[in-house]
Amino acid sequence: MRFPGGWSLPKGLSPEVPHHTKTCSLLPGDPVENRDVNQNRAAMPADLSPDPLPPGVRVRNLSLRLGNLALFDGMDFDAEAGRFTGILGVSGIGKSTLLRVIAGLEAVPGAEVGDDNRRPLSGRIAWMAQKDLLLPWLSVLDNVRLGARLRGSLAGTEDRALALLRAVGLEARARDLPRTLSGGMRQRVAIARTLMENRPLVLMDEPFSAVDPLTRLGLQDLAARVLCGRTVVFVTHDPLEAVRLGHRVIVLAGRPAVPRAIALPDEAWPRPADSPAVLAAQAAILSALGAPAEEQG
Amino acid sequence: MIRRIVTAIGLVAFWILAWDLSGRHRFILPAPWEVLQAMAANAGLLARHGAITLGEIVLGIVFGAGFGAASALGLVLWRPAARWLWPVFLASQALPVFAIAPLLVLWLGYGLASKVMMAGLIIFFPVASGFYDGLRRTDPDILDLARTMDASPWALIRHIRLPAALPGLASGLRIGVVVAPIGAVTGEWVGSGAGLGFLMLHANARMQIPLMFAALAILAAMTIGLFALADRILRRSLPWVRDTLDDVP
Numbered sequence: 001m002r003f004p005g006g007w008s009l010p011k012g013l014s015p016e017v018p019h020h021t022k023t024c025s026l027l028p029g030d031p032v033e034n035r036d037v038n039q040n041r042a043a044m045p046a047d048l049s050p051d052p053l054p055p056g057v058r059v060r061n062l063s064l065r066l067g068n069l070a071l072f073d074g075m076d077f078d079a080e081a082g083r084f085t086g087i088l089g090v091s092g093i094g095k096s097t098l099l100r101v102i103a104g105l106e107a108v109p110g111a112e113v114g115d116d117n118r119r120p121l122s123g124r125i126a127w128m129a130q131k132d133l134l135l136p137w138l139s140v141l142d143n144v145r146l147g148a149r150l151r152g153s154l155a156g157t158e159d160r161a162l163a164l165l166r167a168v169g170l171e172a173r174a175r176d177l178p179r180t181l182s183g184g185m186r187q188r189v190a191i192a193r194t195l196m197e198n199r200p201l202v203l204m205d206e207p208f209s210a211v212d213p214l215t216r217l218g219l220q221d222l223a224a225r226v227l228c229g230r231t232v233v234f235v236t237h238d239p240l241e242a243v244r245l246g247h248r249v250i251v252l253a254g255r256p257a258v259p260r261a262i263a264l265p266d267e268a269w270p271r272p273a274d275s276p277a278v279l280a281a282q283a284a285i286l287s288a289l290g291a292p293a294e295e296q297g
Numbered sequence: 298m299i300r301r302i303v304t305a306i307g308l309v310a311f312w313i314l315a316w317d318l319s320g321r322h323r324f325i326l327p328a329p330w331e332v333l334q335a336m337a338a339n340a341g342l343l344a345r346h347g348a349i350t351l352g353e354i355v356l357g358i359v360f361g362a363g364f365g366a367a368s369a370l371g372l373v374l375w376r377p378a379a380r381w382l383w384p385v386f387l388a389s390q391a392l393p394v395f396a397i398a399p400l401l402v403l404w405l406g407y408g409l410a411s412k413v414m415m416a417g418l419i420i421f422f423p424v425a426s427g428f429y430d431g432l433r434r435t436d437p438d439i440l441d442l443a444r445t446m447d448a449s450p451w452a453l454i455r456h457i458r459l460p461a462a463l464p465g466l467a468s469g470l471r472i473g474v475v476v477a478p479i480g481a482v483t484g485e486w487v488g489s490g491a492g493l494g495f496l497m498l499h500a501n502a503r504m505q506i507p508l509m510f511a512a513l514a515i516l517a518a519m520t521i522g523l524f525a526l527a528d529r530i531l532r533r534s535l536p537w538v539r540d541t542l543d544d545v546p
Contacts, residue, residue, distance in 0.1 A: 105441050127445035129438050136537040137460045150448035177537050
């Protein structure tokens with residue numbers, strides 16, 4: 001897909017690798033068992049495929065109060081393995097908190113957080129925040145390799161980091177400092193850094209909210225392409241982003257927050273921004289966002 | 298460069314005006330050329346004593362900055378220490394250096410050590426405070442990201458907190474470099490056998506006011522030179538820090 005005005009997306013991750021978006025174009029109705037994850041992995045370039053197999057996310061009995069405010073009261077949340085799950089909700093509803101709980105950045109007593117086999121998720125998570133969080137003193141290349149640097153295993157990571165920068169179209173800027181990049185470029189570096197971690201579960205908190213709409217559409221396509229095959233849970237304020245990227249979309253509404261799934265159109269994934277069915281799904285999300293908790297089924 | 302020359306000319310003009318209005322007493326306020334004459338006549342003397350003071354200042358900066366930076370890092374590495382030691386650091390700054398100078402001379406002698414200690418004491422606090430503030434104000438979102446990358450607590454400090462705090466350390470160093478001469482000269486004033494402070498004290502007592510001004514001018518030039526050097530080194534070593542006022546003409 002090409003967007004006017006902005007940069008054009010790399011057509012494939014690299015010339016010698018077949019385009020693998022098709023293996024990820026699962027419709028929301030497909031049972032996850034039907035998907036041959038290994039075949040999916042084989043279709044991807046070796047250094048971009050998730051390893052090990054993507055886990056599902058299972059949160060049970062999440063209760064959290066902020067002072068007198070009950071954010072969650074015994075809430076359950078699930079994200080399917082190898083799929084994109086979008087979370088929407090008005091500001092302050094607790095979307096980011098839920099994501100932080102899954103990431104293990106917030107400990108909640110009594111809540112059960114793990115994969116679909118109830119094992120802990122730590123060590124399998126890559127985190128992507130609203131801000132690009134690039135370290136200003138490290139080059140683009142070294143920002144991509146931040147995880148390896150922090151774990152003291154920097155040696156031998158350069159080739160893979162450069163390959164990932166090529167995948168997001170920024171190989172030529174590898175030696176530059178982040179301050180020389182535009183907002184959209186910085187987010188692409190953040191995507192490369194997320195991929196560099198090669199974790200099967202990717203958590204994204206409003207990842208593309210800080211860029212202009214066209215760049216955002218491009219980044220969504222890029223994310224769909226390179227993160228495909230992993231379990232992705234993303235929080236967004238943008239109904240269009242949720243409908244384009246989500247295999248499943250959850251709206252949190254009410255106090256305490258109640259999750260509600262939104263019916264999604266049967267369009268090829270990532271869904272086109274301009275189809276009437278996508279627009280209708282956006283409208284459904286907007287009305288669900290404003291719905292009081294009592295009216296929900 | 299032109300701006301600096303204009304500033305210097307303006308200062309000298311103001312000096313001459315003050316000299317003229319104050320009655321042209323060379324024992325009260327000498328004219329600039331009288332100071333230059335004294336400087337030329339006593340060049341060897343000024344160079345010898347100036348070198349000693351410069352040595353004291355530089356050693357004081359090295360020790361004071363080193364100890365200050367190490368203390369700030371220590372407070373971060375060992376959190377309980379902060380509660381106990383920070384008041385002590387504050388107290389060290391609350392004591393007027395002039396009051397403890399005689400004690401330091403008594404304990405460390407008339408020589409170099411007491412002056413280095415004075416300069417070090419005075420530079421310690423701005424460096425420790427600037428660096429410690431920097432270490433504490435790391436972006437929490439970056440720390441969260443690093444935690445999801447399984448960073449050890451030491452790796453968080455080494456690769457995130459420490460580099461992020463370097464601009465704070467640099468600010469502390471810039472202040473420290475400028476105030477360090479106060480410590481060294483105060484120490485010389487209180488008790489010493491050499492240095493610009495010693496020279497000024499004796500020139501003052503013998504009414505050699507032009508010589509005293511010459512020593513003062515050299516001290517000021519040394520401080521400005523040290524600051525310019527430190528500023529240049531700090532800017533070079535932190536190219537990623539953006540100076541948003543840099544484009545002001």
